[in-house]
Amino acid sequence: MTSLQTNSFPATPELPSDSGSQVQQPPTLLSPCDMGRFSLSHRIVLAPLSRLRSYNFTAQPHAALYYSQRATMGGFLIGEASGISETAQGYPNTPGIWRTEHVEAWKPIVKAVHDKGGLFFCQLWHAGRVSYRSFQPNGDPPISCTDKPPATEKDICGSTVPEYPPPQPLTAEGITQVVNDYRVAARNAMEAGFDGVEIHGGNGYLIDQFLKDQVNDRRDDEYGGSLENRCRFALEVVKAVSEEIGGHRVGIRLSPFANYNDCGDSDPEALGEFMCKSLNRYGILYCHMIEPRMVTQFEKREGEGRSLLAMRKAFKGMFIVAGGYDKEEGEKVIRNGGADLVAFGRLYLANPDLPKRFELGAALNEYDRSTFYTHDPVIGYTDYPFLEMH
Numbered sequence: 001m002t003s004l005q006t007n008s009f010p011a012t013p014e015l016p017s018d019s020g021s022q023v024q025q026p027p028t029l030l031s032p033c034d035m036g037r038f039s040l041s042h043r044i045v046l047a048p049l050s051r052l053r054s055y056n057f058t059a060q061p062h063a064a065l066y067y068s069q070r071a072t073m074g075g076f077l078i079g080e081a082s083g084i085s086e087t088a089q090g091y092p093n094t095p096g097i098w099r100t101e102h103v104e105a106w107k108p109i110v111k112a113v114h115d116k117g118g119l120f121f122c123q124l125w126h127a128g129r130v131s132y133r134s135f136q137p138n139g140d141p142p143i144s145c146t147d148k149p150p151a152t153e154k155d156i157c158g159s160t161v162p163e164y165p166p167p168q169p170l171t172a173e174g175i176t177q178v179v180n181d182y183r184v185a186a187r188n189a190m191e192a193g194f195d196g197v198e199i200h201g202g203n204g205y206l207i208d209q210f211l212k213d214q215v216n217d218r219r220d221d222e223y224g225g226s227l228e229n230r231c232r233f234a235l236e237v238v239k240a241v242s243e244e245i246g247g248h249r250v251g252i253r254l255s256p257f258a259n260y261n262d263c264g265d266s267d268p269e270a271l272g273e274f275m276c277k278s279l280n281r282y283g284i285l286y287c288h289m290i291e292p293r294m295v296t297q298f299e300k301r302e303g304e305g306r307s308l309l310a311m312r313k314a315f316k317g318m319f320i321v322a323g324g325y326d327k328e329e330g331e332k333v334i335r336n337g338g339a340d341l342v343a344f345g346r347l348y349l350a351n352p353d354l355p356k357r358f359e360l361g362a363a364l365n366e367y368d369r370s371t372f373y374t375h376d377p378v379i380g381y382t383d384y385p386f387l388e389m390h
């Protein structure tokens with residue numbers, strides 16, 4: 001098996017150069033990995049998972065237990081989507097990172113992860129048009145690149161939602177304001193103690209709405225029309241956040257192939273590759289891509305021969321993949337050089353000691369989908385059992 005050759009920055013460390021005549025072993029999920037200035041002890045990442053348990057849009061003390069249960073020495077956790085401003089929310093009980101109270105609420109949670117030696121990034125999120133007036137200040141319409149609402153689909157909880165209202169398209173001044181909101185939110189995340197931030201650029205939320213031509217199809221300014229123009233907003237956010245906290249602390253999550261929230265693109269390969277090449281300008285730490293097989297939020301489909309490989313090659317930083325991975329597929333993508341790290345959502349949610357279980361080849365707890373998005377501070381949240389060690 002040959003490793004994919006990439007000109008990764010920072011250099012992927014898995015193959016020591018001074019190994020003399022020893023046969024070089026390909027990395028595994030449990031191999032250490034230098035992610036920029038951060039030293040990871042394994043490659044199993046907690047995916048960003050909304051759990052809807054942050055009452056009043058504020059992270060709660062029970063999150064300290066939840067995240068610390070999943071923290072390992074040198075393991076990497078990505079926090080759930082956190083709203084960057086008062087217009088950012090679209091679901092009940094998601095946390096914010098725009099107010100001082102939000103920052104204070106995150107501090108003990110971040111500390112609990114650090115106390116176990118974990119590395120913790122805050123995911124910065126804006127729902128854009130996937131929202132209702134009831135979530136918006138003064139009952140205003142939600143914001144987007146367009147005035148076209150998403151078609152009503154099932155929401156993240158799997159229930160059919162009420163019709164979305166037509167959003168208000170952002171003006172150029174409005175865009176400048178939102179870019180600044182991301183900047184301030186990144187600063188707030190650092191103030192809360194996070195090690196860095198992941199910009200949520202996927203899954204049909206605000207940034208993705210600008211990126212995709214099936215949503216961003218009616219602007220005639222520099223933020224709409226051509227591929228380059230549709231990517232402008234995302235890249236302005238990346239630039240602002242990187243200038244604020246340093247590109248070495250910034251990642252981005254993208255889902256070019258997905259059409260969650262009625263947000264698809266006619267040429268996802270071109271979009272993904274253009275973004276990856278453009279991101280190299282900012283020297284950010286990582287790009288976190290969702291696999292093409294995750295076309296919808298709820299089930300894995302065949303990827304129809306589509307793959308992330310061209311994007312992996314185009315991007316010079318660390319590459320994280322996500323989307324329905326199990327241990328075997330995770331080992332394979334790491335071994336083949338298709339990714340540096342693999343993010344696990346459902347499996348990690350249900351197995352607080354997932355790295356240990358993978359290491360031992362132990363059986364996994366099954367996840368209970370019915371409690372993914374309920375609001376209980378314990379059930380389906382912090383009550384999944386650990387392996388019993390005798």
Ligand code: PHB
Binds near residue numbers: 081091
């Ligand atoms: C998602 O990325 O799918 C997502 C983000 C934020 C939420 C729920 C889902 O609150």
